Amino acid sequence: MKTYKKSYFARPVFLAQLVSMFLIWLLVTGIALWVSNLVYLSLDLNDAFGASIGISIVAVPIFFTLASILTYVFIGLHKEEKKIYNSNGDDK
Amino acid sequence: MEDKYKNELDVVLYKPIYETGKGFYYTVVILLMVLIWAAYTFITQVYYGLGVTGMNQPVSWGFYIVNFVFFIGISHAGTLISAILRLSEAEWRRPITRMAEIITAIVLAIGGLMPIIDLGRPDRVLNVFTAGRLQSPLLWDVTSITAYFTASTVYLYLPMIPDIAKLRDRGGKLTWFYNFLSWGWQGTPKQKHTLERAIAVLMVMVIPIAISVHTVISYIFSMTLQPGWHSTIFGPYFVVGAIFSGIAALMIVMIVFRKVYHLENYLKEIHFNYLGTLLLIMSFLWFYFTFSEYLTGIFGAEPNEMKTIMYKFTGPFAPLFWGMVLCNFVIPVIILSFKKFKKIPGILFASITVVIGMWLERLIIVVPSLANPRLEIPQGIYVPSLVEWSIFIGGIAAFILGYTIFAKFFPLISIWEIEEGRKEIHQVEDRIHSYMPDVEVNQ
Numbered sequence: 001m002k003t004y005k006k007s008y009f010a011r012p013v014f015l016a017q018l019v020s021m022f023l024i025w026l027l028v029t030g031i032a033l034w035v036s037n038l039v040y041l042s043l044d045l046n047d048a049f050g051a052s053i054g055i056s057i058v059a060v061p062i063f064f065t066l067a068s069i070l071t072y073v074f075i076g077l078h079k080e081e082k083k084i085y086n087s088n089g090d091d092k
Numbered sequence: 093m094e095d096k097y098k099n100e101l102d103v104v105l106y107k108p109i110y111e112t113g114k115g116f117y118y119t120v121v122i123l124l125m126v127l128i129w130a131a132y133t134f135i136t137q138v139y140y141g142l143g144v145t146g147m148n149q150p151v152s153w154g155f156y157i158v159n160f161v162f163f164i165g166i167s168h169a170g171t172l173i174s175a176i177l178r179l180s181e182a183e184w185r186r187p188i189t190r191m192a193e194i195i196t197a198i199v200l201a202i203g204g205l206m207p208i209i210d211l212g213r214p215d216r217v218l219n220v221f222t223a224g225r226l227q228s229p230l231l232w233d234v235t236s237i238t239a240y241f242t243a244s245t246v247y248l249y250l251p252m253i254p255d256i257a258k259l260r261d262r263g264g265k266l267t268w269f270y271n272f273l274s275w276g277w278q279g280t281p282k283q284k285h286t287l288e289r290a291i292a293v294l295m296v297m298v299i300p301i302a303i304s305v306h307t308v309i310s311y312i313f314s315m316t317l318q319p320g321w322h323s324t325i326f327g328p329y330f331v332v333g334a335i336f337s338g339i340a341a342l343m344i345v346m347i348v349f350r351k352v353y354h355l356e357n358y359l360k361e362i363h364f365n366y367l368g369t370l371l372l373i374m375s376f377l378w379f380y381f382t383f384s385e386y387l388t389g390i391f392g393a394e395p396n397e398m399k400t401i402m403y404k405f406t407g408p409f410a411p412l413f414w415g416m417v418l419c420n421f422v423i424p425v426i427i428l429s430f431k432k433f434k435k436i437p438g439i440l441f442a443s444i445t446v447v448i449g450m451w452l453e454r455l456i457i458v459v460p461s462l463a464n465p466r467l468e469i470p471q472g473i474y475v476p477s478l479v480e481w482s483i484f485i486g487g488i489a490a491f492i493l494g495y496t497i498f499a500k501f502f503p504l505i506s507i508w509e510i511e512e513g514r515k516e517i518h519q520v521e522d523r524i525h526s527y528m529p530d531v532e533v534n535q
Contacts, residue, residue: 009268009271010271013268013271013272014276016272017272017275031238034221034224035226035235037221037222038224038225038226038231039226041223041224041225042225042226042227047225047227048226048227051226051227052226052227055226055227055231055232055235056226059235059236059239062239062243062297062301063239063242065293065297066239066242066243066246066297069246069250069290069293069294070246070250072286072289072290073250073253073275073286073287073290074275076282076283076286076287076290077253077275077276077277077283077286077287078275078276080276080278080280080282080283080286081276081277081278081283082276084278084280
């Protein structure tokens with residue numbers, strides 16, 4: 001059976017990966033906030049509010065879906081990796 | 093440690109990563125010099141203002157917007173072609189998809205910069221965050237290109253994870269880097285299932301995003317009541333042109349890297365043959381759209397529309413217009429219709445002419461409509477300046493540099509997909525049997 005060994009810098013690398021995931025979500029949330037601000041602006045100026053809402057309804061979910069896909073893969077891969085290490089008793 | 097790859101079946105695919113020849117350094121240095129020159133000219137432009145460009149009144153859009161539309165068009169090479177080939181389970185896609193996806197990610201970044209360069213005061217791009225107007229097609233562009241760039245980067249990255257893990261497992265100086273990017277990949281069936289599921293969702297997602305991006309780009313023209321721009325078919329016309337130029341750019345890249353990295357065993361004549369056929373079909377489609385666009389304009393004979401059309405047909409832009417027809421239709425159709433010419437050198441020539449022709453098309457769309465104002469202003473002419481040429485060449489250099497550096501760190505061809513393809517030959521056979529009547533499928 002194939003055995004898996006964790007390298008000595010596994011923890012800092014994992015932390016860096018977590019930070020990168022956090023940054024992805026920060027970016028997506030930033031985009032959503034930016035679009036919301038533009039929608040608010042259109043309401044404030046009474047200028048094509050409906051169109052702005054329509055565009056934001058299409059745009060914002062795309063970014064959240066992309067971030068969700070990345071998170072799904074990230075969690076899925078790490079969960080499985082952890083399982084492998086645990087089964088090899090090599091996780092300490 | 094890094095020599096381990098020499099025992100691999102796909103040794104050629106690892107070689108550019110572990111062995112760096114002089115050619116790589118020469119290429120990087122030359123391209124960096126071009127980029128530094130382009131950066132210098134850009135700084136000149138920021139310092140002296142847009143007066144250093146050939147843009148004027150009434151031609152207030154020039155090379156930068158042309159290049160923006162052109163580069164974003166080229167980006168359709170990757171995600172769209174790759175997603176369609178993956179979705180249709182075309183087995184010949186395996187060595188092509190990554191090469192195509194890289195084009196998308198790099199070219200989108202370059203194309204996205206062009207409107208900022210066009211601003212003259214690049215710092216004013218920040219106004220988009222505070223005072224952007226969502227009802228403006230320009231803002232639709234910003235949103236859709238950001239979405240497309242994010243989607244295509246994710247779509248490039250996820251299928252790379254198994255290959256990055258291979259590089260991690262081989263050790264070397266960059267193990268930490270590959271470890272960071274491989275996300276704990278160990279190649280277990282469950283991990284494979286997770287990754288394949290995510291790629292499948294992305295495949296379906298990126299196709300409408302890619303189509304919408306170029307449709308939205310066409311809207312910055314077609315939403316204005318401007319002769320030559322205000323057209324209902326501009327959306328699909330731009331999408332067809334984008335896919336057309338994308339396939340051509342992909343084939344140029346494939347042929348060049350095939351030669352440089354000795355990938356003849358992976359990128360075979362058959363791949364170019366299939367893509368060549370696709371290019372031929374797109375050439376006919378492009379001609380159909382161009383013909384429809386101009387026929388309706390000429391038949392309507394609206395004076396302002398005719399002024400713009402004649403500016404292209406017989407006026408100062410006539411050599412460019414007819415050059416475009418030659419490059420986008422006459423040459424590729426002649427080369428790609430005959431088996432005798434449809435060899436790699438012929439395909440390369442046809443692809444280069446298509447890329448040039450599609451760039452000319454963007455120029456022909458942008459400039460003549462602005463050069464023929466409906467107000468009492470004399471007809472304009474646009475002659476690009478050295479600054480604009482330098483930034484354009486800088487954009488091309490940035491693309492080549494980006495691609496070369498990518499190839500230094502990651503395999504250009506998806507190794508795991510090639511390995512999977514080798515294993516799945518029987519499954520493919522079964523699939524073909526399942527399409528056929530009266531053939532038993534092995535379970």
